[in-house]
Amino acid sequence: MATSLGLDEPPQPQTAAYRVLARKYRPQTFSELIGQDAMVRTLGNAIKRGRLAHAFLMTGVRGVGKTSTARLIAKALNCIGPDGQGGPTIDPCGLCEPCRAIAEGRHIDVIEMDAASHTGVDDVREIIEASRYAAVSARYKIYIVDEVHMLSKNAFNALLKTLEEPPAHVKFLFATTEVNKVPITVLSRCQRFDLRRIPAELLAEHFAEVCRKEGVSAEPEALMLVARAAEGSARDGLSILDQAIAHADLEGGGVSADAVRQMLGLSDRGAVRDLFALLLAGDGAGALQALRRQYDYGVDPLGVFRSLLETVHGVTLVKVGTAPDLAQPDEERAAYADWAAKLSFPALHRLWQLMLKGHEEVARASLPIEAAEMALLRVVHASTLPDPGELARRMAGEGGTAIQSHSASSSSKSSPSEPAAAPQPTAPAEFAGLVALLENEKQHALAERLKISGSVIRYAPPELVLSSTRPLPADFTRVLSEALRGATGQNWRVALEDTSGQPTLREQEKSEMEAERRAVLDSPLVKAAFDAFPDAELIDWKNGVAQ
Template sequence: MSDSFLDLGETPQPAAKADAYRVLARKYRPQTFSQLIGQDAMVTTLGNAIKRDRLAHAFLLTGVRGVGKTSTARLIAKALNCIGPDGQGGPTIDPCGVCEPCRAIAEGRHIDVIEMDAASHTGIDDIREIIEASRYAAVSARYKIYIIDEVHMLSKAAFNGLLKTLEEPPGHVKFLFATTEVNKVPVTVLSRCQRFDLRRIPAELLAGHFAHVVAAEGFEAEPEALALIARAAEGSARDGLSILDQAIAHAGMEGEGVRADAVRAMLGLSDRGAIRELFRLLLAGEAAPALAALRGQYDLGVDPQAVLRTLLETVHGVTLAKVGAAPPAGQSAEEREALGHWAESLSFSMLHRLWQLLLKGHDEVARAALPIEACEMALLRVIHASSLPDPGELARALAEGRGPALPAGGPPHGASAPAPAEAPVAAAEPEPAPPALPDSVEAIADLLEKHGRHTLQVQVRNHVRPIRLEPPELEMSGARPLPTDFTRDLGLALREITGQTWSILIGEGAGNPTLRETLAAQAEAERAEILASPLVVAAMAAFPGAELDHWKRKDGSIAR
């Protein structure tokens, strides 16, 4: 047989496999302390300890998921074992990342850095192996380091077996513990460790970090989309990167960048513009449009519980705006403007009532067999409660022996008016003419005084800076702090006295002077006129040091 029939050539080799894809949470795990976001205080403490050679023999890292506990433990291992590019370096807060110990620890293959998951190694036998091995010096590193993740999962016997070694370990051994549930770690262990509480990462830092990641991956993203992901991450970098990974995959399929509406749909979040409109309808008491808006969100696939959760966030945002807190990162200008407007018109008591009603509805929907129906009933309860009298006003009315005023338009829907008592037939008397509406702030104050509303009339005289008065509407300046619930109390009082519903608004601008300021200006002008009169000037010259104490006005009143 010819050799040509035996020459089969080179055995074909399989094509080289491309590197397996690594998720963003692993690909962008911090490799230096400078890349560890949101934990500046811990990094400063560690840096100072390393510089001063005051290193603890055991560290406990605690915090919620995804804030960098395990990554920090590995960074500490690198910092303690780094020898520098020239092989002559010592412990440093800025490990070089190029020496053999740094690269081996980063790749998880260093023989002297042992990682153990306490969730799968919970017993005393696993700890006994660590205790026995810790007696021997490190093979090639400066320190032998044991990283035990989720340390709270160790059994009681395992913790007890570790105590003696943990208190007096050999000089070449360091223990690094990480846990999400520090309350489950025995105090005997806590007292033997230097504890670092890793904070939740602020949303603005996460959004900035995600922007760098998106740019490094060659994609584009809307700032609002990154802000949504940062808020959904709840302070966890790993959770946020996992969501971002999914958002980038979705954007890749669609051929577009990471968009806010796509992220919102992916997370099942309600459109915040639609929720603001729903919140407006609730405040206006428009039941049918509010239910239609809710059904519109439901038809788009938004969970009813998520709608209530976003409404709760809206109430919380209005309350923060009312107390003057800084708006959160990523909040749109439209949302900031809407929250500011509601903060001016809603009182604290109304906001607290809304919060309690929506929170109760949220809990009910979570347990309901019919979630959307339960959500509708919760919103109707909010609308109905908005028309009820304020508990404080109701208590005052009862204390004064009068019934609370009904809402404009008569008795509530479905309630019949009380039947009139039988009386002898008599000629109908003409109905009294409705009282004239006060056409000035002074007239409003006098009317309140006449009807026994002494506190309100004092507040009107001292605080109201009128911008526009067109009865039954009064627009006043908000430049001067007003008492809590003042606009609501004034509107209720004027409605009871005049029989008409008043609209008390907070407008823009400084407004005209208050009655008190007007009277003070008049008194000052009178005083100046009196002091300038020749007779008073001569008296002051004759009696040096004399002062004008009071004078009598033309109407007989005494001014000072």
């Protein structure tokens, strides 16, 4: 007697399907929507005051909560409360039938459509036809259109009339990552919300709470690495965290920073700081060894350059004086402060350009590690070279010395009967006189630039030190030193320093004119004139007398 297939097999255990963290922890209330406080406050005020738009458009990068926000708005507008008597609220109960049905994606009056697979005018025509009929069981019939920018031009045009004057029972909720592709005619008919990237600190706190609920221990540094890798996206971060938990040691059961670095191919921040210090010290062999160590640990050479770029950027921000990053380790903050004190802005900008060029070369190289080594060596040798202004000054000094030596030898060979050489002009004792000398030499543009932006730190001919905090061209020191050599016959050292200097000549002129004007206005005669004629204006004066 034949038996049915599988009749004698033991029953198989039923296991629930695993839900990834990004789906499991999708926000169900506005309070769970992290990083979007401004939008939640605006929506809450609109609901309380009954000023509800007929169409909303959510835009932002992937994973910041656009579709989740659309579903939350649908729940907020259709919630009836646990007793069935509630109205629209920014805090939907999550217990009533509309809230539960919307959360489970089965509410008949909340229709979700993916515009990526429904791009044509016929798909939109179905929405237009269905929108004429009242909601079956909800307060509002709601259409959620994801990635709305992928609708065709004809589909957008077909939607315009209904979108501008929809039936009172219909609301449209659009979500898109590329709002620039949405026609302006559609944007003008929607209330727009720009969802911001979620700060890394908030993401790290959120991931810590998720780990607590999952019963998984995680190092704070590991969570911060995950948050930074997410680039402001909660969904991306939860996906990375899911992978990190699976990657964790089963015996320890925790998510460690080293494991996350290994999983993501990230450079160790301490190793990057050591490498950066070797580059600044000009230690080429040490830098190559440090790079190879990271490469042997599995770090992508491109990731090393990305970390070096972040380091240069971080040092520059410290030098500018921005607020410190609270998530930054103390040793990293101290190292950045030390480098910021030692490196000038031109040096930091040069390092940025060198690192950026190296990053581009490694990204397209067929031999990434070799390209990375060559790029690092270029940084090492460039760090030991003088900046272009200093190089020009050295060349000018060496050339001037050679010329002077040649002139001296020539003069020693000349006969006594030859006429004496014309005396060389001397440099003015004051900076203002130097500017006037340049004007006499027809260097009007250079003189005007010195008047406007020449903030003097030190003037001791033939040396001139100006403040680099004022806007000056990149080759200004070279051009000015050449012009001064031609005007005075001396080899000038023109330098820029990153500190404040004296007021410029133009600022001094304005101060003197303002002081003179104030003196005229304070004179008894002028005061009496203004008392007699209150609407009068002081247009001009001469020698302290109003004209």
